[in-house]
Amino acid sequence: MTELNPTAASLLGFLHGGEASGYELVETADLVIGDFWSLTRSQVYRELAALEGRGLVEAGPTGARSRRPYTLTNAGRAAFAAWVAQPPGPETIRYPLLLSIGFGSWIDPGALLGFVAEHRVAHAERLAKYEEMLAEPDMDKYQRATLTFGVHYESAVLAWIDSLPEILGG
Amino acid sequence: MTELNPTAASLLGFLHGGEASGYELVETADLVIGDFWSLTRSQVYRELAALEGRGLVEAGPTGARSRRPYTLTNAGRAAFAAWVAQPPGPETIRYPLLLSIGFGSWIDPGALLGFVAEHRVAHAERLAKYEEMLAEPDMDKYQRATLTFGVHYESAVLAWIDSLPEILGG
DNA sequence: CCCCTGACATGACACAGTGGACTGTCGCAT
């Protein structure tokens, strides 16, 4: 029984909510974990096929629009339980803006500040979205915890961006 | 002239400092951009081969321990200059701990807090490392800017972690 | 009634990125 990867494990996790197609799983995942665990349609369909091959999920009869509804098997439930008991690995961040700044001496200073300003808008929007979602009173505490991460993260990025003129100005 | 990807562009960037082998480029990159732009030996060697095929770098005569020293070509310099003029894309974060928390209802609460505690140590260490590096007075302002991001990021993660007991406790 | 649009649904493919295993070289200290 090879280890599950986090993406596959997440799919099994969502399938605890009942039967779902690949399309629905992508939508759910995008919504629920998309801000800190990226996945793509292609990858999801590939994982589902692999999970089916390993007997961790089962596909029901193909429905309208060639929809393939997947359900958890007992083996799938067990594999998920084993996965969540494992300590999670370190995070990876890939932030192209930081690359640009790191190579800032080759960039026109005005252009660089322009790039930063564009990113500031995106981060401010995400912060507002998270805060709006957190205002909802009846919310699962685990989702509240991940949203709170988002708030801390976006706030930190905004604070950093606002400190840049002083650092780069001289 | 297809677009450069950020990894390939970074290698060209580092080669502005003069001739270097794949091994040295991995070391440099790990040190300078490793905290916000992950790359692996395998990928670096593959990119170098591709860059050589496109005429953006040139390999000198193979030296001791089959060392292949690469240098920038004029085309490589031009490709890098074109790349840094482009606006950088959005960041991607993949944080397995957040997945675990998102699926927290299937995890033993004590174990979950244990996972969090382990991560706290790692983040505290990185924060200390960044602050120590920032204490250095003569430092390139661009590196100072990226290190400052690190400080903001790690501080935010620590603050978030410390807010978790309250969120998850109830 | 027909056609168009947009949401639903899957898959193929090429390329990028990761992590481990493997091979070999060389300098140095015991």
Added chain:
DNA sequence: ATGCGACAGTCCACTGTGTCATGTCAGGGG
């Protein structure tokens, strides 16, 4: 002399990304 650790590169299987292609179905407008 030997054996360890840093240097240097390669291969492979798998995971992840982005785009293109294909087809289905529902509902509204003409």
